[in-house]
Amino acid sequence: MRMRPTLHWTPPEDLPPGTTDLEPVADALGTGGVLVLSGAGISTESGIPDYRGEGGSLSRHTPMTYQDFTGSAQARRRYWARSHLGWRTFGRARPNAGHRAVAAFERHGLLTGVITQNVDGLHQAAGSDEVVELHGSLGRVVCLSCGAFSTRQELARRLEAANAGFQPVSAALNPDGDADLTDEQIGDFRVVPCANCGGILKPDVVFFGEAVPPRRVEHCRNLIHEAASLLVLGSSLTVMSGLRFVRQAAEAGKPVLIINRDPTRGDRHALTRVALPLGTALTTVAGRLDIPVGHGAAT
Incomplete structure (x- = not known):
């Protein structure tokens, strides 16, 4: 684990x-x-950024756990809002x-x-x-219901369409690809379901826990x-x-x-x-x- x-x-x-x-x-x-x-x-x-070391993100950020993600719709909204914003930077890294x-x-x-x-x-x-x-990889997304895989680019397009005008300014990017946002900045961010079965989408990464x-x-x-x-x-x-x-x-x-x-x-x-x-x-x-x-x- x-x-x-x-x-x-x-x-x-x-x-x-x-x-x-x-x-x-x-x-x-x-x-x-x-x-x-x-x-x-x-x-x-x-x-x-790194988790530890000088300026490591763990001094200000606790990564999402699997239990939080699967057990709470609000946690998923918070995760995907932060991750969607972070992906704009994370996905451009070389x-x-x-x-x-x-x-x-x-x-x-x-x-x-x-x-x-x-x-x-x-x-x-x-x-x-x-x-x-x-x-795992942040470049892939998996449905927790039907197991279908899709690309992060495809999900990003869907999230952009569902959240037109979502342009908050983040203080920092984290090693797991999400950005620091307040609850106010997250607002009523809309999470999209699996295009295949309507199930819950999760990045194809191993969460803590x-x-x-x-x-x-x-x-x-x-x-x-x-x-x-x-x-x-x-x-x-x-x-x-x-x-x-x-x-x-x-x-x-x-x-x-x-x-x-x-x-x-x-x-x-x-x-x-x-x-x-x-x-x-x-x-x-x-x-x-x-x-x-x-x-x-x-x-």
């Missing part, structure tokens, strides 16, 4: 310190067989140097795949093909089993959805390498934690391996 996020996590004083030495990361990638596990930190340079470097490593056969905790689709937009979206599909988890566990090492990019590993894979790799004797500016809950299991910005770190490693980092695929 994806638990409600912890607002604050205080790293123990005896955690291994971070470093700026990228040599272990370059060595692992040069050897190949690396599985990437990415978190919100890899997308901050694309304008999508891959940054970190995403492009990951795609370049994949093109050169150094990766066995990417597991991402993000729902922004930016790995794929950068050109990565072997991506497991652990928590909702379980990641077991087959997806098992697939990720198999990827860990097959990989030579695990490279964690921009994840605090505060919740178990990502930490379990770090623990699995460490228990199997596979090197775990982390690039994250702040301490993480996986640091005890890691060979190293590089405390550098991801775009800088990954493009530096790509340069050492003579791998060009392009501009990514257009979306």
